[in-house]
Amino acid sequence: MSDRRAFLGSLTAGALTMRGALAHGQDAPAATPRAKRHLRFAVIGLNHAHINGQTDAVIGGGGELAWFYAVEPDLVRAFGQRYPAARLARSEQEILDDEGVRLVVSAAIAAERAPLGLRVMRHGKDYMADKPGITSLAQLAEVRRVQAETRRIYSICYSERLGNKATVKAGELVKAGAIGRVLQTVGLGPHRLNAPTRPEWFFDKARAGSILADIASHQLDQFLFFTGSTAAEVVAAQSGNLAHPQYPKLDDFGEVLVRGNGGTGYVRVDWFTPDGLPTWGDGRLTLLGTGGYIELRKYVDIAGRPGADHLFLVDGKETRRIDCADQELPYGRQLVDDVLDRTETAMPQAHCFLATELALLAQQKADEKPLR
Numbered sequence: 001m002s003d004r005r006a007f008l009g010s011l012t013a014g015a016l017t018m019r020g021a022l023a024h025g026q027d028a029p030a031a032t033p034r035a036k037r038h039l040r041f042a043v044i045g046l047n048h049a050h051i052n053g054q055t056d057a058v059i060g061g062g063g064e065l066a067w068f069y070a071v072e073p074d075l076v077r078a079f080g081q082r083y084p085a086a087r088l089a090r091s092e093q094e095i096l097d098d099e100g101v102r103l104v105v106s107a108a109i110a111a112e113r114a115p116l117g118l119r120v121m122r123h124g125k126d127y128m129a130d131k132p133g134i135t136s137l138a139q140l141a142e143v144r145r146v147q148a149e150t151r152r153i154y155s156i157c158y159s160e161r162l163g164n165k166a167t168v169k170a171g172e173l174v175k176a177g178a179i180g181r182v183l184q185t186v187g188l189g190p191h192r193l194n195a196p197t198r199p200e201w202f203f204d205k206a207r208a209g210s211i212l213a214d215i216a217s218h219q220l221d222q223f224l225f226f227t228g229s230t231a232a233e234v235v236a237a238q239s240g241n242l243a244h245p246q247y248p249k250l251d252d253f254g255e256v257l258v259r260g261n262g263g264t265g266y267v268r269v270d271w272f273t274p275d276g277l278p279t280w281g282d283g284r285l286t287l288l289g290t291g292g293y294i295e296l297r298k299y300v301d302i303a304g305r306p307g308a309d310h311l312f313l314v315d316g317k318e319t320r321r322i323d324c325a326d327q328e329l330p331y332g333r334q335l336v337d338d339v340l341d342r343t344e345t346a347m348p349q350a351h352c353f354l355a356t357e358l359a360l361l362a363q364q365k366a367d368e369k370p371l372r
Helices: 002-012 018-024 048-058 073-080 092-096 112-120 139-152 165-175 214-227 331-341 350-369
Strands: 039-044 064-070 102-106 126-130 152-158 182-190 232-240 255-262 265-271 284-289 291-297 310-315 320-322
Touching: 018 232, 039 048, 039 092, 039 331, 048 064, 048 126, 048 152, 048 182, 048 331, 064 073, 064 092, 092 112, 102 112, 102 331, 112 126, 112 139, 139 350, 152 331, 152 350, 165 214, 165 284, 165 291, 165 310, 182 214, 214 255, 214 284, 214 350, 232 284, 232 350, 255 350
Parallel strands: 039 064, 039 102, 102 126, 126 152, 182 265
Antiparallel strands: 182 284, 232 255, 255 265, 284 291, 291 310, 310 320
């Protein structure tokens, strides 16, 4: 029950920033929909607290949460308290049969997200999943096939980019040419394990997705986005369980080297964040450009400035820190617009699938000779 208590606490805690909500499922201020844009949506699957940020992002973008459904009574109770205007469906099918629902959002058990997405798309609705939105190459092939047939949106919420103000700001700076052409990304994704708070399925790669398919999908999404790569390959990858033999189905360390048609990237992810750090992980991103570089300390500036969203830019003239406190997070608004307008502004479909494919191929390569 400890994992349940921790998750329920994350659903009902006091208000924090939307950045935190999208990144790691914490509560955010009550979202206010935009005027003149209206979208009815539903939530199916509450197994990860990321669902809070996903839901609030859509509400903030103009969505109306009409329904929700899950099989766990305690998760249902907490979610219903947070969103009292939403109706609890009697079954998943009741939501799928509602023609007024345009979008389904999910943070179900990871391996169940793609099968749910297939059912959603076949019922003529768009879908937004927590990452990893797909946990095997077989799932990816089927999702690609059904998405092409139905022309529905299958969006994966890579929240370390979409839900982080500093990363969104970095995207604007790169687009404006602040550091020239991006040559390489270095993405570090350390996480605290918090084993007592984790559900049983988390420790099974078959259900949770492996460390590269799961965590590293964030960094691979950022690699594609910042280098502008539309094609890429995994040059090298390795992962393994280095220090947690009590969880034999868990990989606690992984790294990937990738090469794209717009640049190169290096990724390191792990479950070794020590308890002394005041947050869940010291996530960092470095963007090397032809005219300078940007470094992001996304969640903490160790022994430095308090808070999160630290962005440092070095160019030919100076070194400076850029304040990202007022940066908009546009993902929810863009996704609502995409559903209503049939566009691809929030998460282009090809990009979404390529980031996942790289993560899955990296894990496949790493599994050939696991680290020990």
